[in-house]
Amino acid sequence: MAERTILLVDDDDVFVEAVSAVLEGRYRVRRAANGTEGLRMIAEERPDLVILDVMMDHLSEGFDVARKLRNDPATADLPIIMLTGVDQVYNLRMEVDESWVPCDRYLEKPVAPGELLEQVSEVLGE
Amino acid sequence: MAEPEVRYLFAPELYGRLVWFGRLRWLAVAGLAIASVAGPAVDVPHVWPALFVVALFVAGYNTFFTMVLRHRFREGHPYEDLQACAIRQIVLDLAALTVTAHFTGGLQSPVLIFFVFHMAIGTIMLPTRVMYLLAAGTSLMVLAVYLAEEHGVVAFHPLDPSFGMCGRMCHVNMAFFVVALLGIVYLTDSVTSRFKQRNIELWRTTEELRERTGELQRTLRQMEIVEERKSHYMRISAHQLRSPLATIRTSLQVLTEGYVDPGSERGKRLLAGAVERVDGLLAIVNDLLELAKMREGRARAPWAPNVNVNQLLADLFDALEPHAEERGVGLHPEFEGVAILDRGIPPDLVYAFENLIENGIKYSRSGGEVTVRLRVEGDHVKVEVVDRGIGIPEEFLDEVLHEFVRAPNARKHAAQGTGLGLAIAREAVEAHGGTLTLRSREGEGTTATVELPLHAKPHAASGELPVSG
Structure with missing residues (x-):
């Protein structure tokens, strides 16, 4: 099976470095530092999975990106794992429609490497 | 004594008393009407039609003032207007009384006692200064009627036709009448002024209490806002601390769980990144301490x-x-x-x-x-x-x-x-x-x-x- 590609969208460079280190053994990892860059990179080359941080330049930037991906037929089925702080999950979920979850998984930071790998593997259907 | 305060204090009270006074006046009207009917029975027929006219007059202005009180002063009583209304009523009462006294024996009239009664009630309701003026005015009015009777300008109407003018005794009566009017104003004032004073104090205390309560409510509201803000602030602070901590934890876990060799180039980068995040945390903590110090310490800064x-x-x-x-x-x-x-x-x-x-x-x-x-x-x-x-x-x-x-x-x-x-x-x-x-x-x-x-x-x-x- 060809190596799967994961796009990591997060503005915390140290966190991106750490997560990349975990994923790079098994996957090809690309990185984007904000939502706009992330969308551009997805348009350029569709990854197999997107890992999105919720809070970047704006409070719910990750959600905005996820919503755009879901609303675009070309990317509607693209798997998304969302990384959030505890407060954000609670607050932002309430803010958007509670029933509408624009991603496949929520993961709370801090993320344990093993847990992340497991979730990625599950979402990718491995 | 500060006038404006007294005004607000006594306006509702004055209103209440005027209403009560108006009801009493109907008794006077009834009394005059009964007297005018009963007059012939006691054999002094020529006087009674006059009393009936007075009764009608009193009934007329009492109806008028009752309507005024009911419709104009019911809501919000401007004190000056109420007071003017009270003075007008008392002046009319005194005039009606003077006429009644004239037709019932002048200075020998039994209704003279009602002048005293009016002075007492007036002093309770109105400023003492006004009442002394009214007492003096009444004295002059009664004196004028007496002099007119004595010099035959107007007829003398004794209750008992066998009575004549009282002569020198009338001078004494007149003097006592004036003393009684002024005296009752003085006495009533000295008794009620203490109550008035207390009333004013009570009113002031009530006002003060109301103000304090308002202040307390404002302070409470402000404290609530501060409290809300504090907890909001704590949440943000915790979150600001949590984000770098999460990054540090994941980075260290990646190293300790062997995903990256700590000695490798990447391992060193991760460690340096963790150190950078720790520095950031320290800066936040320092600033938070500075802020807390500034807030707490300002009173004794x-x-x-x-x-x-x-x-x-x-x-x-x-x-x-x-x-x-x-x-x-x-x-x-x-x-x-x-x-x-x-x-x-x-x-x-x-x-x-x-x-x-x-x-x-x-x-x-x-x-x-x-x-x-x-x-x-x-x-x-x-x-x-x-x-x-x-x-x-x-x-x-x-x-x-x-x-x-x-x-x-x-x-x-x-x-x-x-x-x-x-x-x-x-x-x-x-x-x-x-x-x-x-x-x-x-x-x-x-x-x-x-x-x-x-x-x-x-x-x-x-x-x-x-x-x-």
Whole structure:
């Protein structure tokens, strides 16, 4: 099976470095530092999975990106794992429609490497 | 005694008494009507038609005043109007009484006692001054009628036809009548003035209580806001601390669980990143401590007299010059006049200006310059810190003055920053009774303006928690 590609969208460079280190053994990892860059990179080359941080330049930037991906037929089925702080999950979920979850998984930071790998593997259907 | 207070105090009371007085007057009307009917029975027929006319007259004006009271004064009683209404009623009563007295024996009339009765009631309701005037007026009126009777200008109407004019006895009666009128005003006043005084005191106490209760409610509301803000603030603080901690934890876990060799290039990068995040955390904690110190300590903070703002800024320039040079940014002071604050907390002011100037340096591009303009304008000093740096996006202009808010371009330009500096600076300036405002255009630079009163009143500079935002 060809190596799967994961796009990591997060503005915390140290966190991106750490997560990349975990994923790079098994996957090809690309990185984007904000939502706009992330969308551009997805348009350029569709990854197999997107890992999105919720809070970047704006409070719910990750959600905005996820919503755009879901609303675009070309990317509607693209798997998304969302990384959030505890407060954000609670607050932002309430803010958007509670029933509408624009991603496949929520993961709370801090993320344990093993847990992340497991979730990625599950979402990718491995 | 302060008149306006008495007015508000007695208006509703006066209204109540006038209503009650109006009801009593119907008794007088009934009395006069009965007397006019019963008169012939006791064999003094020629007098009674006059009493019937008086009865009609009293019934007429009593109806009028009852309507006035009911319709005009029911809601909100302007005291002067009520008082004028009361005086008119009493004057008419006294006139009706004088006529009644004339037809029932002049100075021998049994109704003279009702003059005394009116004086007593009047003194309870109206200012004593007015009542002395009315007593004097009544005395003159009764005296005039008596003299007219005595000199045959008008007829004398004794109750018993066998009675004649009282002669010298009438002079004594007249004298006693005047003394009785003035005396009853005096006595009633001395008894009621104590109650009036107490009433006023009670009213004042009630007012004071009402005011205090209002104050308490306001304070309570303010405390609630502060409490809300505190917990909001705690949540943000916790979150701000949590994010870097989460990154540190994941980074270290990646190393300890063997995903990356700590000795490798990547391992070292991760460790360095963790250290960087720890530094960021320390900076936040330090700023939070500074903020807490500023908030808690202000009440007992070392307020110094005669704080020279020029000197304070000049010292700051010396301290910041090397840092500015290092970043290739020029510092330019432009002072117009000397600003000396009556009182101030020098360390807090230093912190505020240091923050603003440091921001200027931090967000300037290399080769840029930061100008600090000080100008004394009337009773306040205006200090502007002007840079030609990256600026603040318009939608963040108000936001960045709050804790933990950093504009995206600021985060991009300088990763280091707690988002607390401006909040602390604002708080320090506001504690001195001043204001901190920002003007900016993204990409063109920022002007931070601090305005401080030279003679801040102590209360303006007391340590209340800010409740704005």
